Amino acid sequence: MMGGVNIISMEKNMKNTISTLAATALLASSAAVSAAEVEVLHWWTSGGEAASVNYLKEKLSGAGVGWTDFAVAGGGGENAMTVLKSRAISGNPPTAAQIKGPSIQEWGDLGFLADIDGVAQANDWDNLLPAVVSDVMKHNGKYVAAPVNVHRVNWMWSNPEVYAYAGATIPTTWDDFMVQAKKLQNAGFIALAHGGQPWQDATVFEAVVLGVGGADYYNKAFVDLDMDALDSATTLKVFETFGNLRQFVDANSPGRDWNVATSMVIEGKAGSQIMGDWAKGEFKVAGKSVGTDYVCTAAPGTSGAHTFNIDSFAFFAQSDAASTEAQNVMAAEILGTDFQTVFNLNKGSIPARLGVSRAEFDTCAHDSMDAFVSASASGSLVPSFAHGMAMSSAVGGAVTDSATNFFNSDQSAADGVAQLVASIKAAM
Amino acid sequence: MLNFLEKNLPKIVLAPTTIVMVICMYGFIVWTGLLSLTKSRMMPQWDFVGLDQYRRLFANPRWDVAVDNLFIFLILFIVIALVLGLLLAIFLDQKIRVEGAIRTIYLYPMAISFIVTGTAWKWILNPGLGIEKLMNDWGFVGFEFRWLVEQDMAIYTIVIAAVWQSSGFVMALFLAGLRGVDENLTKAAKIDGASTIQLYWHVILPLMRPVFFSAIVILTHIAIKSFDLVQALTGGGPGYASDLPANFMYTFTFNRAQIGLGASSAMIMLFGVLAILIPYLYSELREKKS
Numbered sequence: 001m002m003g004g005v006n007i008i009s010m011e012k013n014m015k016n017t018i019s020t021l022a023a024t025a026l027l028a029s030s031a032a033v034s035a036a037e038v039e040v041l042h043w044w045t046s047g048g049e050a051a052s053v054n055y056l057k058e059k060l061s062g063a064g065v066g067w068t069d070f071a072v073a074g075g076g077g078e079n080a081m082t083v084l085k086s087r088a089i090s091g092n093p094p095t096a097a098q099i100k101g102p103s104i105q106e107w108g109d110l111g112f113l114a115d116i117d118g119v120a121q122a123n124d125w126d127n128l129l130p131a132v133v134s135d136v137m138k139h140n141g142k143y144v145a146a147p148v149n150v151h152r153v154n155w156m157w158s159n160p161e162v163y164a165y166a167g168a169t170i171p172t173t174w175d176d177f178m179v180q181a182k183k184l185q186n187a188g189f190i191a192l193a194h195g196g197q198p199w200q201d202a203t204v205f206e207a208v209v210l211g212v213g214g215a216d217y218y219n220k221a222f223v224d225l226d227m228d229a230l231d232s233a234t235t236l237k238v239f240e241t242f243g244n245l246r247q248f249v250d251a252n253s254p255g256r257d258w259n260v261a262t263s264m265v266i267e268g269k270a271g272s273q274i275m276g277d278w279a280k281g282e283f284k285v286a287g288k289s290v291g292t293d294y295v296c297t298a299a300p301g302t303s304g305a306h307t308f309n310i311d312s313f314a315f316f317a318q319s320d321a322a323s324t325e326a327q328n329v330m331a332a333e334i335l336g337t338d339f340q341t342v343f344n345l346n347k348g349s350i351p352a353r354l355g356v357s358r359a360e361f362d363t364c365a366h367d368s369m370d371a372f373v374s375a376s377a378s379g380s381l382v383p384s385f386a387h388g389m390a391m392s393s394a395v396g397g398a399v400t401d402s403a404t405n406f407f408n409s410d411q412s413a414a415d416g417v418a419q420l421v422a423s424i425k426a427a428m
Numbered sequence: 429m430l431n432f433l434e435k436n437l438p439k440i441v442l443a444p445t446t447i448v449m450v451i452c453m454y455g456f457i458v459w460t461g462l463l464s465l466t467k468s469r470m471m472p473q474w475d476f477v478g479l480d481q482y483r484r485l486f487a488n489p490r491w492d493v494a495v496d497n498l499f500i501f502l503i504l505f506i507v508i509a510l511v512l513g514l515l516l517a518i519f520l521d522q523k524i525r526v527e528g529a530i531r532t533i534y535l536y537p538m539a540i541s542f543i544v545t546g547t548a549w550k551w552i553l554n555p556g557l558g559i560e561k562l563m564n565d566w567g568f569v570g571f572e573f574r575w576l577v578e579q580d581m582a583i584y585t586i587v588i589a590a591v592w593q594s595s596g597f598v599m600a601l602f603l604a605g606l607r608g609v610d611e612n613l614t615k616a617a618k619i620d621g622a623s624t625i626q627l628y629w630h631v632i633l634p635l636m637r638p639v640f641f642s643a644i645v646i647l648t649h650i651a652i653k654s655f656d657l658v659q660a661l662t663g664g665g666p667g668y669a670s671d672l673p674a675n676f677m678y679t680f681t682f683n684r685a686q687i688g689l690g691a692s693s694a695m696i697m698l699f700g701v702l703a704i705l706i707p708y709l710y711s712e713l714r715e716k717k718s
Contacts, residue, residue, distance in 0.1 A: 078683045085471065106470050106685070196577075198668055206470040254577040254666040300443055394469070397684040401668060408667035409579050419489060426487050427686075 036326035037066030040313070041087075041097035045073045049055045052346040059333050065326045070094050087113050087327050093316035095327050099145065100312050101136060101389040102109045107314060108139030114315040117142045119331045128335065128353040130376055133310060136389075145314040147352035148335040152368040153307040154207050154299040154383040155278040157262065157283070158282045160292070162189050162271045170272070174211050174241050174300045184271040192245060193261040193270035197252035198404040200261075203388035204274050205403035208242045211301025214225070215380035219314070222399070223383060225428065231421045239406065239420075240412035246407060254408065265294065274299050276309060276387070280348040280364055296364040298371070306375035308386040310352060398427035444485065472687060481692040490668050491693065492675040497583045501672065502651045504587045505594075509647055510640070511548050512591065514600025518628065520599070521606045531603070534571075534596035546660025548574070548710065549589040582662050582670040586654070589661055594650060605639035606632065634654035641712050645705070652701055673697045 013257040036059065057067040072080035077098065093112060107113055120126070120143040126134060129147065137145045158170050163180070166187035171177040181191035189307050194200060210218050217247050221229040229235075250270075253261075258319060262282040274278065283294050290296065298305070318324045333339055340351035345360060350368050358366060375381035383389035385400045388396055402423050406416040433440075467477045485491050516534055518563045520527055537545065552558040553576040565570035575581035609632055655674040663671040664679075671679075673693060681690025 082682050089471065112473060197663065198665070198667070201667070250556075251574060252554060253575055254582075255550070257665050299542075305572065393685045397679070404665075404667040405489070405669075408665065408669065422487075423489065426484055 010396040011352060015248040016230070036064070036322040036328050037068055038095040038323075038326045039068040039070050039072040040330075041072065041080055041094045042313075043098060044074055044075045049347060051119065052343040055342045055346075056330075056333065056339055059336070059339055060330060063329050063333065064328050080125075085354055088316070095318065095323060096313040096315050096330060098311065099314040100310060100394055101383070101387075103388065104136065104145050104312070104314050105139060106392070108144055112316055113139060113144040114327060115142045115330065116144065116146070116315050116331045119143075119328045123332055125335065125353075128355060130354070130372075132376060132383075133352050133383055135145075136310060137312060145312045146331045147310050147312045148334060148340070149311050149347055149349035150352050150372060151276050151278065151311070151349045151384075151387075152371065153203060153310040153387060154210060154274075154302045154305060155279065155364075156207075156272050156274050156297050156299045157265055157279050157294045158297065159265050159270070160295050162265075162268050165189075166271070166273070170295060170297055171300050172297070172303060174208065177300045178244055181271070190250045190264065190270040191248035191272070193264040193273040194249045194253050195256035195258045196249070196262040196404075196408065197256070197258075198400050199386060200258055200275075201404040201407045202226040203276070204245065205238075205242055205315055205399075205407070206307060206384060206386040207274050207299035207302060208245070209238050210305055210307060210382065211299055212238045212241050213318050215305055215375075215378075215382055218382050222385050225391070225395065227421065227423060227425070230424065231243055231417065235417050235420070236413055239397075242407065243413055243416070244404070276384075277348045277350075277364065277368060280362075281346075284348075290362055294368065298367075300372050304371060304375060304378070305380040305382065306371040307382055307384045308372070309384040309389055312352075313351075317392055353359040394427045395424055398423040430533070454532045460691045460694050463610070463687060464695045468687040468691070470685040470687070477688075481688045482696075484689055485692050485696065488689075489673060490678055491673075492666060494671040497670060498652070498672050500583050501590070502648070505651050506644060506647045508587065508591045509595045509598050510643060512595040513643070514602050514636075516595065516599040517602035517606055520603055531600070534710055535600050536596065537593045538597040540593070542590075542654070542657040543660045545589050545593045546657045547550050549585065549592070550661050553585050553588075576662065577666060578688050579666050579669040582666060586658055586661055586670060587673075590650070590654065590657060598647070601639050601643050602636065604635050609635055630648065641708075644708070648701070648704060652697065673700075 032352045040053075042053060044050060051068075053071075057069075060067055072083050074108070080098070084093070084099075087093050088107075088110075099107060104113070125137075125143060129137070133147050133150065134143075137143055137147055155168075158247060160170070162184065163170055166184045166189060168180040168183040168187075171180045184191040194204065206222075209222060213221070217229060217234050220226045221232075221235065258279070259282050260273055261270075261273050263274065263286070265273050266286045266288060278294075280290075280296070283290070288294050297303070312328075315327055315331065318327060335353055337351075337353075337356050340353055340356050341360060344351050344365075348365075350361070350365050350372065358369065361369070372381065383401060385391055385396055390396070401421065402416065402420040405411065405419065411419070462474075463472055464481055465476050465478060466473060467480065469476050520534075521530060524530075553573070555561065555572075555574040555577060560571060560573045563573070575585045613631060613635075614627060617627050622630070653674060654672055655678065658664060658670060658672050658675050664671045664675050675698070676688050677693045677697065680686045680693065684690075
């Protein structure tokens with residue numbers, strides 16, 4: 001498109017251009033005025049995720065909207081965010097970008113996001129989305145983003161054969177976990193399959209916080225950042241429990257990727273892994289069936305609670321009407337039952353909206369759906385801080401730093417609490 | 429016209445480079461310096477808060493770790509790479525056979541990127557995959573070598589990989605220097621009855637001074653900008669135990685939406701480089717003149 005513009009301006013300047021150049025310019029300019037299209041920035045480039053995105057692309061082309069893929073690879077999306085910032089500052093943002101949680105508010109505050117309230121009202125989003133989800137999608141009361149899924153992070157994936165062989169049972173509390181893990185270890189297994197990367201350390205830490213402290217404490221300390229709650233005996237207990245887990249992780253864990261840790265459970269080398277529901281994809285790819293080859297239970301002490309991690313597309317303000325129209329079509333498609341079903345079957349998560357048939361989902365997903373509804377009623381539905389749903393990236397980073405530093409050193413629980421409190425204060 | 433060109437051609441040819449240098453180096457240094465005085469978070473914004481970001485930086489335990497690591501890395505890396513490089517060069521200079529082949533072998537690591545070096549050493553040093561497993565499989569059951577996964581030792585694995593990559597290059601520098609030594613000098617020393625060690629210590633090494641100078645400048649450079657090696661070898665881990673300032677800067681600026689804090693750490697890095705290099709450059713260049 002850029003080439004076309006250049007050639008046209010050249011044509012204006014030099015009246016006697018060669019005819020071939022003019023023809024090229026014509027071709028290029030007609031391509032530039034094509035039908036409405038969306039440009040979507042995302043980092044879903046691996047197998048199942050890429051398939052999910054492709055499905056959205058097909059749905060849109062069925063509705064007459066073209067798709068320009070703007071995929072920037074890199075698991076957590078750091079690279080994608082860097083690219084997005086430079087595009088937004090230069091006044092050329094994509095139609096939509098994969099942004100989630102409090103970051104949506106940060107982008108909204110900077111005035112980059114589009115108001116898609118029209119589509120939302122026409123499709124009754126307020127009634128389709130649970131309040132926890134729709135709150136995240138709104139900026140100043142207007143919808144600016146559309147959710148694609150809800151992940152449950154507080155899962156524990158276990159290999160029942162390993163437990164049976166060691167004469168252990170799958171634990172439901174952290175105290176019991178220590179007992180059962182000892183049995184696994186004595187039988188020669190690795191009790192906790194874990195990848196020692198900061199975000200994975202934070203994922204386990206988060207499960208311990210919820211399991212030991214409960215949802216009220218979780219919200220007060222890690223969502224509202226109440227200093228009294230953070231600097232308390234409960235936090236000390238959390239760090240003691242978290243510290244006890246060090247002995248159940250094998251020496252090779254630092255730097256290990258999460259899916260490698262999952263395969264340790266699949267292969268029967270390790271008993272359990274604490275990881276979000278995206279781990280299910282690994283079991284599926286390995287041809288394992290739920291219930292017999294692997295078991296999904298809530299992380300110890302968190303049954304009934306639900307730590308959510310919602311992926312979403314935020315929409316950027318567009319300068320012309322055609323792009324805005326295409327944007328609206330895309331927003332409506334994302335919340336459609338078709339897309340929500342296919343996408344979430346691929347990704348292991350559950351649909352973000354109500355009214356999607358449960359029939360095609362497996363029992364783990366059913367558990368997650370039930371927990372989502374019941375936890376939302378009982379107030380134990382909490383945002384995952386390890387996955388950027390609860391805090392700004394600065395504070396979230398400080399918590400991750402404290403957790404990972406504690407877990408990888410022999411820091412005492414009291415020092416762990418002190419560092420956590422100090423670094424949260426410094427980052428606020 | 430021709431006269432004008434003749435006079436000014438060098439200036440005209442050099443001008444674009446100079447302009448790009450001024451904007452892209454010094455312009456951005458000034459820009460980063462200004463940013464470090466603002467409270468910029470996700471995007472640059474111009475609310476000046478004085479030295480607040482620097483106070484926050486020095487209160488951050490992760491920054492302390494990164495700075496300590498830089499000193500450990502800088503000193504060990506430069507000293508070991510210099511000594512190894514020099515020894516290799518001296519041994520190679522003894523008119524041995526197949527010198528060309530050996531020289532290429534030692535120089536080759538320099539041709540690979542730090543990412544590849546880091547990934548390869550990650551596998552070699554991984555206790556369940558590399559040296560430790562190999563030794564255990566060979567029957568040395570008690571053998572343990574797990575620096576990579578120990579919080580206190582991880583930074584030394586970065587030294588190992590960096591030395592492996594760079595000492596061949598240092599060797600090449602010294603070899604070029606040794607070849608430039610006037611044979612009459614060495615012959616004269618030998619006639620005076622100097623032993624080989626005396627010959628090198630009192631005659632040849634003092635002549636190598638300019639080579640030491642270039643090698644140290646280049647190695648300091650490599651050490652301070654080491655980012656990719658850490659990223660590939662340890663990912664900054666375990667925890668953040670092997671972070672270097674460059675990794676800290678990247679994490680906080682781009683992943684953590686704290687551009688102000690990231691900018692202040694970048695400025696401290698710049699001051700660090702200047703504090704080391706300016707006195708050294710000054711003393712070296714001044715002596716040359718006098």
